[in-house]
Amino acid sequence: AEKNLQNARAIFDSHLESVFTDKAKEWSNRLLGDVFHIGSSKRIYETDWTTEGVPFFGGREIVKLAKYGSTESASFISEKKYQEYASKYEMPQADDILMTARGTIGVGYIVKSGDKFYYKDGNVISLRAKSPSNPKFVLYAFRSNAILDQLTVLVGTTVSHLPIEKAKMLKICSPTFEIQNYIVDCLEMMETQSKELQSIYQ
Numbered sequence: 001a002e003k004n005l006q007n008a009r010a011i012f013d014s015h016l017e018s019v020f021t022d023k024a025k026e027w028s029n030r031l032l033g034d035v036f037h038i039g040s041s042k043r044i045y046e047t048d049w050t051t052e053g054v055p056f057f058g059g060r061e062i063v064k065l066a067k068y069g070s071t072e073s074a075s076f077i078s079e080k081k082y083q084e085y086a087s088k089y090e091m092p093q094a095d096d097i098l099m100t101a102r103g104t105i106g107v108g109y110i111v112k113s114g115d116k117f118y119y120k121d122g123n124v125i126s127l128r129a130k131s132p133s134n135p136k137f138v139l140y141a142f143r144s145n146a147i148l149d150q151l152t153v154l155v156g157t158t159v160s161h162l163p164i165e166k167a168k169m170l171k172i173c174s175p176t177f178e179i180q181n182y183i184v185d186c187l188e189m190m191e192t193q194s195k196e197l198q199s200i201y202q
Contacts, residue, residue: 001201002201004197004201005198005201005202008194008197008198008201009194009198011190011194012190012191012194015187015190016140016143016144016187017144017145019140019144019183019187020140020141020144020145020146020147020173021144021145021146024146024173026175027173027174027175027179028173028174029171029172029173029174030171030172030174031168031169031170031171031172032127032167032168032169032170032171032172033167033168033169034130035129035130035131035133035172035174036097036127036128036129036130036133036138037126037127037128037129037130038125038126038127038164038167038168039090039125039126039128039164040101040121040122040124040125040126040164041089041118041119041120041121041124041126042085042088042089042121043121044056044077044081044085044118044120044121048077048078048081049075049076049077050076050077050078051076052076053076053077053078053079053081053082054076054077054078054079054081054082054116054117054118055073055075055076055116055117055118056073056075056076056077056117056118056119056120057071057073057117057118057119057120057124058075058119058120058123058124059100059101059102059103059104059107059120059123059124061073062098062099062100062107062108062109062119062124063100063104063107065098065109066107066108066109066139073117077118082116082118085118090126091118092111092115092117092118092119092126093111093128094111094112094113094115095110095111095129095135096110096111096126096127096128096135097109097110097111097126097127097128097135097138097139098111098119098124098125098126098127099124099125099126099127099142099167100123100124101122101123101124101125101161101162101163101164101167102122102123102160102161102162103123103160104160105151105155105160105161105162106142106147106148106151106162107142108127108135108138108139108142110135110136110139125162125164125167131177132177133177133180134177134180134181134184136184136188137180137181137183137184138172140183140184140187141172141173146172146173147170147172150170150171151170154166154169154170
């Protein structure tokens with residue numbers, strides 16, 4: 001059972017790698033900064049934090065959102081401060097990707113319509129597609145060695161921080177929007193089957 005559990009995990013991981021290495025050879029490679037507007041939030045100082053109001057997320061909360069779809073915030077900003085920033089700066093929009101950029105790097109959450117929160121600069125970067133793009137395709141790419149190996153080179157092993165300028169230099173395969181959607185459908189189906197098998201063997 002333990003061996004079958006390992007195999008169930010390995011089958012999906014192997015297929016994920018084949019998509020972003022073997023099949024990716026058929027697609028063009030582009031810089032992440034050419035595909036996405038990459039930025040971050042405007043700084044909120046700790047003196048502006050409140051005990052209630054609009055949730056204020058750091059990298060830890062983004063990881064939980066990505067994994068569970070929800071999280072609780074330990075920090076907040078006032079509605080007044082949120083509206084002030086919303087009137088001056090870009091706020092998270094549906095289908096934007098918010099990605100951890102310090103500590104655990106490359107974990108992304110896809111913003112949903114109706115989400116209302118703000119996030120910590122430096123710890124999280126935002127990706128907004130310049131042309132039609134499936135954000136789930138990008139998140140799968142960031143789980144592959146095609147991206148992870150680049151992160152190791154760009155970030156290094158001693159300092160776990162991905163600045164915006166380095167994020168823009170990452171290379172990502174860039175098939176058409178239709179192919180991205182097809183790849184995502186296939187990977188989601190395989191991942192679901194893999195999790196079901198893992199549950200059985202556990």
